[in-house]
Each structure stands twice: as structure tokens, then as C-alpha cells.
Amino acid sequence: MIASLYRFGIDAVRSVTRGSRAYFLWLAFLVGWIALGVVAYVHQLHVGLAATNMLDQIPWGAYIANFTYLVGMAAAAVMLVIPAYIYDDHELHEVVVLGELLAVAVLTMCLMFVMVDIGRPDRFWHLIPVLGRFNWPISMLSWDVIVLNGYLVLNAYITGYLIFTKYRGQRPDRKKYVPFVFLAIVWAISIHTVTAFLYSGMGARPHWNAAILAPRFLASAFAAGPSLMIIALSIIRDKMGYPVKDKALNRLRQIVAVTMLINLFFFFSEIFTELYSFKHHAASMRYLLFGLDGHYKLVPYIWSAIALDAFSALVFITPRLYKNWNVLRVACGAAVVGVWVEKGMGLVIPGFVPSPLGEVIDYTPSFTEFCVSAAVWAAGALIYTLLLKAAVPIELGKVRLPGAPALSPEDYHQGHGRDEHADVGHSPAPEAAE
Amino acid sequence: MAKDTETALDAQPGGDSPLEIREDEHGTRRAFLKLAGAAAAATAAVAATGCGSTAPTTEEFLRQHYKKLSAEEKQRIFARIEEETKARTGVTTHISDPPPLDGVEYAYALNLSVCNGSRRCVEACARENNLPDDPEIRYIRVFEMEAGSLEFEEATPYYAHENLPAKDKYYMPVQCHQCDNPPCVKACPVQATWKEPDGIVVVDYSWCIGCRFCVVACPYFARRFNWVQPDIPPDRINPNQGYLSNRPRFKGVVEKCTFCLHRTRKGRLPACLEACPTGARKFGNLNDPNSEIRKIIETKRVFVLKEDLATLPRFYYFFA
Numbered sequence: 001m002i003a004s005l006y007r008f009g010i011d012a013v014r015s016v017t018r019g020s021r022a023y024f025l026w027l028a029f030l031v032g033w034i035a036l037g038v039v040a041y042v043h044q045l046h047v048g049l050a051a052t053n054m055l056d057q058i059p060w061g062a063y064i065a066n067f068t069y070l071v072g073m074a075a076a077a078v079m080l081v082i083p084a085y086i087y088d089d090h091e092l093h094e095v096v097v098l099g100e101l102l103a104v105a106v107l108t109m110c111l112m113f114v115m116v117d118i119g120r121p122d123r124f125w126h127l128i129p130v131l132g133r134f135n136w137p138i139s140m141l142s143w144d145v146i147v148l149n150g151y152l153v154l155n156a157y158i159t160g161y162l163i164f165t166k167y168r169g170q171r172p173d174r175k176k177y178v179p180f181v182f183l184a185i186v187w188a189i190s191i192h193t194v195t196a197f198l199y200s201g202m203g204a205r206p207h208w209n210a211a212i213l214a215p216r217f218l219a220s221a222f223a224a225g226p227s228l229m230i231i232a233l234s235i236i237r238d239k240m241g242y243p244v245k246d247k248a249l250n251r252l253r254q255i256v257a258v259t260m261l262i263n264l265f266f267f268f269s270e271i272f273t274e275l276y277s278f279k280h281h282a283a284s285m286r287y288l289l290f291g292l293d294g295h296y297k298l299v300p301y302i303w304s305a306i307a308l309d310a311f312s313a314l315v316f317i318t319p320r321l322y323k324n325w326n327v328l329r330v331a332c333g334a335a336v337v338g339v340w341v342e343k344g345m346g347l348v349i350p351g352f353v354p355s356p357l358g359e360v361i362d363y364t365p366s367f368t369e370f371c372v373s374a375a376v377w378a379a380g381a382l383i384y385t386l387l388l389k390a391a392v393p394i395e396l397g398k399v400r401l402p403g404a405p406a407l408s409p410e411d412y413h414q415g416h417g418r419d420e421h422a423d424v425g426h427s428p429a430p431e432a433a434e
Numbered sequence: 435m436a437k438d439t440e441t442a443l444d445a446q447p448g449g450d451s452p453l454e455i456r457e458d459e460h461g462t463r464r465a466f467l468k469l470a471g472a473a474a475a476a477t478a479a480v481a482a483t484g485c486g487s488t489a490p491t492t493e494e495f496l497r498q499h500y501k502k503l504s505a506e507e508k509q510r511i512f513a514r515i516e517e518e519t520k521a522r523t524g525v526t527t528h529i530s531d532p533p534p535l536d537g538v539e540y541a542y543a544l545n546l547s548v549c550n551g552s553r554r555c556v557e558a559c560a561r562e563n564n565l566p567d568d569p570e571i572r573y574i575r576v577f578e579m580e581a582g583s584l585e586f587e588e589a590t591p592y593y594a595h596e597n598l599p600a601k602d603k604y605y606m607p608v609q610c611h612q613c614d615n616p617p618c619v620k621a622c623p624v625q626a627t628w629k630e631p632d633g634i635v636v637v638d639y640s641w642c643i644g645c646r647f648c649v650v651a652c653p654y655f656a657r658r659f660n661w662v663q664p665d666i667p668p669d670r671i672n673p674n675q676g677y678l679s680n681r682p683r684f685k686g687v688v689e690k691c692t693f694c695l696h697r698t699r700k701g702r703l704p705a706c707l708e709a710c711p712t713g714a715r716k717f718g719n720l721n722d723p724n725s726e727i728r729k730i731i732e733t734k735r736v737f738v739l740k741e742d743l744a745t746l747p748r749f750y751y752f753f754a
Contacts, residue, residue, distance in 0.1 A: 048685035049644075050569070050661035059649040059659060119644020119659065119686025122490050126499075126624040126643055133499045133625045133641070141623035141647050203743045204617060204653035283587065356740075357577065357608060357655045358586030 004401050008167050011399050012390035019389065022239075030382040037375015040368045041116060049119055051368040057355045062365035062373050063117035065344030069224075070110045070380075071195045072217060072343070074151065076225015077103035078188040079255050085181050091248035098236060099229055100159045101391060103188075105384035107152040112376045140198045147191045154184045159391070167394045169404025192217050199351065207284035207351045212270050217343075219263040224339035226252040226259070227312070227332035232384075234329065240392045253328065257316035260335060264309055267342070287360065288350040295353075297362040301345040308338030499625065500638040500678070512677060519682055523668040531677040532699035534632035540693055541633070541720040542704075543730045543750040544607060549714040551576055551598045551605035558709030559609075562694060563680040564672055566664040573658065573691040574609040574706060609706070610635065610656035610691035611739070611747030618648035618657060627688070633720075633748050634693050636678040642687040649688060653740050654747075660685045693717070720748070 044051040054061040080099035083089040115121050126132035127145055136142040158180050165172045196214035203209055230252050237244040271289070274282040288298050315321045315331035322328045354360045365373070393399040397406040493514070503511070512529040519527045556574045565571045577589040581602045589606070599605060616635050619627050626642040629635050649657045663685040675681040676696025683689050694704040698717070707715040718727035730736065736750040 048660070048662040055661065056649065056655070056658055059646040114645075117645070119646070119688075120642065122495060123624075123641070123643045126626070126641060133502075135623050135625045138620050139623045139647070141621065141645065145623065198647075202617070202651055203745075204651055280585075280587065352650075354587055355655055356653045357575065357591075358589060359591070 004168055005164070007401055008164055011167070011394075015393050015399060016386045016389045023389070026385065027382065030378040030385070033378035034375045034382065037372050037378070040371035040375070044116070044368050044372065045121075051366065053363055053366040053369065055361070057359055057361045058349070058352045058363040060117070060348060060352070061363060062344070062369040063113050065348040066373055066376070067110050067113035067117070068195055068199075068217075068348060069340050069343045070106050070113065071148065072192050072221025072339075073225050073228060074103045074106040074110060074148075075188040075192040075218070076221050076229070077155070078185050079222050079226045079252070079259075080229065081181060081185055081188075083251060083255075085178070085185075089248075089251060091245045092251055095233055095242075095244055095248050097159055097162055097391070097395065098233060098242070098388070100155045100184075101387045102229065102232060102384055103155045104152065104159065105380050105387060107148060107155070108383055109376050109380035110148055111152075112379060113373075116372050116376065140194060140201055143194045144191075144198060147187065147194050151184065151187050151191050154180055154187055158184060163391050163394055166397075167399070167404070168401050169406070189218065192221050199347075202351075204356050205284075205351045206281045208347075210270065210273075212266055216263065216266040216270070219259050219266055220339045220343060223256050223260040223263050223309075223312075224336050226256045227335035230256075230332045231329060231336070234325070236388060236392070240388065242392050242396065253316060253322055256332070256335060257313070260309060260313040260316060263339070264306075264313060267306075267309075283354050284350040287353050288346060292354070293360045295360050295362050297364060298345055298350060298353075301341050305338045305341035305346050308334040309342065312338060494640070497640050499641050508677070515681060519671070523666075523671060525668050525671045525673060527671065527673040527675050527681075529675045529677055529681055530696060532696060534630045534634070535699055537719075537721055539631075539633045539720045539748075540612070540698065541718065541727050541731070541748045541750065542612075542693070543716040543727055543734075543736060543752060545714040545716070545754050546604055546606060546751055547753045548712040549576075549599075549605045549607060549710075550712055551578060551593070551600075551603070552711055554709040554711055555607060555706035555715065558705045559691070561670065562672055562697075562705035563691075564664075564666050564670075564675070564682065566666055568665075569662060571658045571660070571664065571689075573656070574607050575655070577606045577608065578603050579606050606751070607706075608654055608656070608739070609749070610693075611654050611745065611749035612691075612693060614746035614748065615744060617651040617653065617743075617745060621647040621651035623647065630695075632695075632699070634695050635690070636692055636695070637687070637689055638678070639681070639683050639687045639689065644686040644688065646688065653743050653745060657688050657690045659688050 040051075052061055052063075077099045080092050080096045084093040084096040115124065118124070127134070127142075129136070129146075134142050134145075136146070158177055161177050162172055193214045196217040199205070199208035200210060200213040230249050233244045233249060233252075236242045271285060274285040275289075283292060286292055287295065288302050291299050312331040312335035315327055315334075322331070349363055352361075352363070400406060497511070498507075508531060512531070515529055516527050519525060553574075553576050556572050556576060559565070559573050560567070560571075563573065565573065575591045577586060577591050578593040578600065579585075579589045581604055583589075593600070612629075612633050612635050614629075614633065616629055619629055619635060623645065624641060624643055627635060627637045627648055644659070646659055649659055660683055664683055672680060674696060676692070679692040679694065679696045694702075694706075698704060704715075704717055707717050716727055716730055718725040720728060720731075722728060730752065731750060734752040734754050736752045738747040738750060
């Protein structure tokens with residue numbers, strides 16, 4: 001066991017340090033961004049958070065906005081897991097581990113965004129239960145620490161176990177991972193719910209203080225997450241030769257079609273409730289949608305987000321459009337970006353405007369915030385790239401413990417299902433419709 | 435620091451540029467590793483020069499939460515802070531830590547009919563509590579309100595004209611309301627802020643991680659974050675300091691009004707009250723049936739801000 005774990009590590013390092021020129025150029029590109037971000041972050045440590053454009057009236061900015069969005073992306077891995085494990089969808093079962101690896105990379109980004117946002121990162125240990133002084137269960141942030149780290153551990157364990165057993169040429173023991181998969185499903189819902197509760201529990205901030213917030217968070221995450229998975233899986237299929245079936249991508253497309261429409265509906269419900277009734281309660285919503293007292297900074301952001309969301313929803317429900325892979329990919333990109341803007345500039349920032357004492361102040365990220373945020377994204381992309389580079393050859397049976405039998409993804413993943421019947425008829429020909 | 439940044443960027447277009455097309459894979463990889471190495475070296479250099487001045491000492495890094503400190507540890511910490519202040523500014527300070535008084539619960543009341551918007555309270559507070567001027571941190575904000583309106587959205591804290599009070603305006607000073615049900619305390623993930631038995635909400639500046647969730651949670655805009663290292667000219671430093679109130683703070687932590695607990699717990703009045711030229715400010719022990727504050731609350735039509743949020747402020751307003 002220990003010896004094979006050692007070999008596993010060696011082989012993983014070997015996989016990630018070999019590759020095409022394009023692979024290394026991609027890594028160099030990411031490392032370049034990370035280096036720029038590290039310089040920017042050191043600058044921020046040096047001068048303080050004044051290096052950002054945040055201020056007492058806008059105490060959270062780009063970092064927490066990105067964090068909030070990414071928690072949803074991590075949670076969205078369940079949109080692969082639920083069909084695969086609860087509805088025995090074999091096509092998604094073959095790619096579910098790729099979604100869980102994405103969750104691992106995205107969660108790491110979430111934790112990085114929290115670290116770059118706090119004023120005293122040297123005191124992070126105060127957040128560690130027992131060692132520090134944890135305000136649990138009263139503070140919603142303490143819940144967030146628990147659920148995010150727990151979800152990271154769960155996903156790291158599940159993917160690590162599956163890939164390692166594959167490496168050893170064995171079929172995974174259902175008892176050793178399926179209970180954790182089901183736990184992870186509930187846990188995924190919880191991470192984004194708790195993150196929404198951070199906001200909706202704030203009586204001081206009427207813009208967030210609404211029961212629709214958590215459902216809206218989940219709907220938008222389950223639209224943006226699977227959209228990103230469609231893009232990622234099609235790249236993995238093209239660049240790494242992983243057999244991702246069109247049926248799997250199409251299943252994700254069906255999910256996004258529903259969740260994006262629900263997301264737009266929730267948003268519309270919120271806009272209606274705010275604007276039709278309360279004058280002051282709705283000040284943030286008016287600032288967001290139309291501008292307030294001569295301040296219009298968020299107006300172009302939110303209307304772009306609504307346009308992107310609506311465009312993607314239109315593509316996802318129109319067969320003539322989504323059957324064209326290029327159009328579908330553009331729509332997925334639109335959903336990813338649209339929800340990102342809607343959550344960040346469209347939800348986090350207007351919560352602060354007007355301030356509790358009525359001040360209207362605009363915010364856009366500073367150059368430092370831009371560099372640091374870009375670096376965290378690059379770090380996430382780097383982590384996901386390296387995880388895939390190590391895992392995909394094992395999943396394909398190309399890299400395995402010396403002497404272990406080779407199993408194709410199809411053979412292997414039948415062991416995951418509840419029945420052992422042979423799932424024949426996987427044709428490699430593209431089939432866009434169900 | 436700028437110099438190091440240039441080095442990091444210069445490393446890229448050098449002789450072994452990763453962008454230079456190589457025939458074999460191996461060459462690309464080597465170039466990539468070189469770039470990665472150069473980036474790591476540059477960042478290490480920046481880190482070494484950039485952070486040295488503000489990195490916490492081991493003692494500071496490991497310092498425990500205020501409530502876990504023994505009396506001796508506190509004395510040692512106070513002495514160390516006094517030494518540091520002396521070394522940095524040449525000013526001899528004294529740090530005390532007066533405990534809450536038995537049977538005392540403080541409350542504040544403000545007569546809006548006589549407040550003339552002079553903002554003497556704001557300045558007195560800044561001097562008393564060692565608040566920096568650049569960038570300015572102020573615990574009290576005075577809003578110029580439209581007569582007959584309680585809408586903050588129609589008010590401004592940025593009035594700058596002479597002849598106060600202005601016609602058809604009145605003035606509403608806002609500071610920490612020391613809520614009995616404080617949303618900021620609920621928000622803090624590490625219990626760095628809490629409500630004391632006398633009702634004052636305090637912050638342990640040495641425990642706060644600077645997440646600013648309390649700033650987000652406060653409905654009264656009463657909390658201030660140190661976006662930079664606060665700097666006070668030596669001649670402006672108030673040497674009478676409380677560990678949980680006006681002792682030196684540092685960048686990256688949150689602070690707020692403490693009803694001047696280093697004064698009030700020793701029987702003095704808050705600095706803002708002493709500075710008020712009109713007598714608009716009243717302060718005292720809510721539990722004392724003969725106190726002025728108690729009389730005001732019993733006989734005047736007092737109100738609190740944002741009553742619907744159930745924060746139960748200890749800061750009352752009235753017109754009389």
C-alpha cells in the first residue's frame with residue numbers, strides 16, 4: 001500500500017512534468033499571472049488593504065465577490081454527482097471525477113480569496129477550531145469555515161480514493177466511498193447555502209436581507225457551474241483524449257437550461273418585490289439597475305449580466321442553437337461570465353450602496369485587486385491543470401501500477417453503478433440530441 | 435520594492451525567453467522552469483524587503499485572546515506596548531485595563547434640539563482615542579439633516595459651511611450604539627469582539643483577523659477598519675490608554691467607539707460629552723434610578739435608530 005502510494009506519487013509527478021509545448025506555454029502563462037499577483041499581494045501586505053479600492057463604506061470588494069461566486073462553482077459539482085449516483089447516469093459517471101477535481105481546485109481558490117482579503121493573514125490560526133477561538137455556532141463565517149474545508153476534504157478523499165484504486169487496477173469498494181459521495185451531495189448544497197446566509201442574515205443590509213437569496217445563489221451556481229463543466233469537459237476531450245460522451249455534455253446542457261431559467265425567474269421576482277413596494281428598502285436595487293443620485297457605476301454591469309444570462313438561457317432551450325457546439329460553448333461562456341458579474345458587481349457591491357447611513361459611494365476594483373484576483377484564478381487553473389494531467393492518464397489506463405490490469409474508463413466505471421450489466425452501445429460518433 | 439518588481443518583469447524577455455520557439459519539448463520545459471524560478475526568486479526578494487517592517491513578532495503572533503490572558507501576562511503585554519510606543523515616538527504612555535464596574539450599565543442620550551453641529555465631539559474623540567488624521571478615522575459622524583426628516587439619504591456628513599446651525603437643518607451625531615443585541619458580535623468568526631457586562635462592545639485588536647464581517651453587519655456604520663498603519667504625531671498622542679480602547683492599533687484590524695471606557699470606568703465622562711458646547715450629550719448609569727440618563731429615558735420621548743432591527747441600542751436620541 002505504502003509502496004504503491006509512493007509509486008503513485010512518482011508517476012503523478014512524472015505525468016505533470018511531461019507534456020507538449022502548448023502544455024508548458026499554458027503553465028508559463030499561468031505562472032506569469034501568479035508571479036504578477038504575488039508581487040501585487042506583497043505590495044498590499046506592505047501598505048495595507050488601502051492598496052484596494054475598498055473603504056469603510058464598501059468593506060468587501062472583488063475578493064469576497066469572487067469568493068462568493070466560486071463557492072457556487074464548487075457546489076455545482078453535485079450537478080454531475082446527482083445524476084451519476086442517484087439516477088445512475090452512466091455517461092456522467094465516466095466524467096464525475098473530473099467535476100470533483102474541479103471542485104477541489106475551485107475550493108482552493110475560495111480559501112485563497114479569503115486569505116488575500118483578511119487584514120491580518122498572520123492570524124489565520126484564530127479561525128482553527130480548538131487552537132483559536134471559534135465563534136461557532138453564532139457566526140455564519142465560522143459555519144463557512146467548517147463547510148468549505150469539510151467539502152474540500154470530502155472531494156479530495158473521494159477523488160483521491162477513486163484515482164488511486166484505478167491506478168492499482170482495482171475496482172473501488174463501494175463501502176469505502178459511496179457514503180461519502182452522498183454526504184458530499186448534501187454538503188455541496190450546504191456550502192452555498194451557508195455562504196448565502198452570510199449575506200441574507202444581515203439585517204443592516206436590506207438588499208441581501210431576503211429569503212430568496214439562498215435559492216437564488218443555488219440556482220445561479222447550478223447554471224454557471226455545469227456551464228463551466230461543459231467547456232472544461234470539451235477541452236479535456238479535445239486536448240487530453242478523454243472519452244467524454246456527447247450524451248454527458250447534453251445532460252449538463254439540459255440541467256443548465258432549467259437552472260438558468262429558474263435563476264432569471266428568481267432575480268425577476270426579487271426586482272419586482274423591491275421596486276413595486278418599498279421606497280427605501282429598494283434603494284440598492286435602484287442603484288444597481290438605474291443608478292442613484294448621479295452614481296451609475298453598476299448599471300452597465302448588471303444589464304450586461306442580465307443580457308448574458310438571457311442569451312445563454314435562449315441558446316440552452318433552442319435545439320437549433322444548442323446543437324451547434326460552437327454556439328453552445330459561447331452560451332456556456334456567457335452563463336459563466338453573466339453569473340459572475342451578477343453575483344459580484346450585481347449582488348455583493350450594491351449591498352453596500354447606499355451605506356447604512358445613506359451614503360452613495362461607487363466602487364471598482366483597484367489595479368492591485370485586479371492583479372491579485374487574476375493570480376488566484378490563474379492558481380486555480382494551474383491546480384486543475386496539474387490535477388487533470390496526473391489523473392487523466394490513470395483514468396485512461398495509460399498510467400498504472402506496474403503489473404496492474406488495464407481497465408478502460410467504460411469497464412472501470414461500471415463498477416460504480418448499482419448493477420453490473422454491460423452498458424453497450426457507446427458510439428464515439430457525436431450525437432447532439434438525446 | 436519597485437526595483438524588485440522590475441527585476442521580475444525583466445526576467446521574462448531575457449535570452450532564455452519561454453516565448454522563444456524551441457524545437458523539442460524539453461527546451462520549452464526548461465525555459466518554463468527558468469521562468470518559474472525567476473518569478474519565485476523575485477517574489478522572495480520582494481517579500482524580504484516589503485514585509486520586514488510590519489511582520490509580527492513571535493510574541494505577537496502567538497498572543498492569546500484577551501480573555502485567556504492571566505493578570506501577569508497582561509502586565510507583561512502592557513509594559514511591552516508602552517516600551518514600543520516609547521521607542522517609536524518618544525512618548526511615555528500608561529496602559530490600564532479597568533474592569534467593568536459592578537452593577538453599572540452605561541447609556542447615552544443626545545438632545546437633538548440643542549446640538550448645533552459644531553463637531554467638537556468628533557475632534558475631542560479623535561484626540562482622546564488616538565485616531566489618525568491621514569487617512570482620517572473618526573468614531574463619530576455628524577449628519578446635517580433636513581428639518582422634519584429622519585431620512586439619512588437626504589442628509590450629509592460632509593457639510594463644511596460656517597454659521598452653524600444652518601437654517602432649516604438639524605444635526606444628528608452617530609457613533610457606536612453599544613447595542614444590547616449587537617449584530618457585529620454575532621458576525622465575528624473568532625470572538626475578537628464582545629459585549630462587556632457594562633454594555634460596552636469592545637474589540638481585542640490583537641485577536642481581530644480583519645475580515646470586516648462586523649463592519650458589514652453594523653447597521654449604524656460605527657466600525658472602522660485600519661486600511662493603513664495608523665500614524666499619530668507624537669505631540670498628539672494621549673498617554674492615558676486602555677488596552678481595550680485607545681491603545682495603539684495597527685493596520686488590518688477593526689476598531690470602534692468604546693464610550694471612552696478608560697475614562698468612564700474610572701468615574702469620568704466620555705471625551706465627546708466634555709467637549710460638547712451645548713450640553714446636548716448625556717451619559718450615565720442606567721441602573722442608578724437617580725441618574726440623569728435614567729430621568730431622561732423615563733421622562734423624554736426618546737427614540738433609537740433603526741428600532742425595527744431589534745439591536746436594542748444604548749444610545750438614545752430625543753428632542754427637548
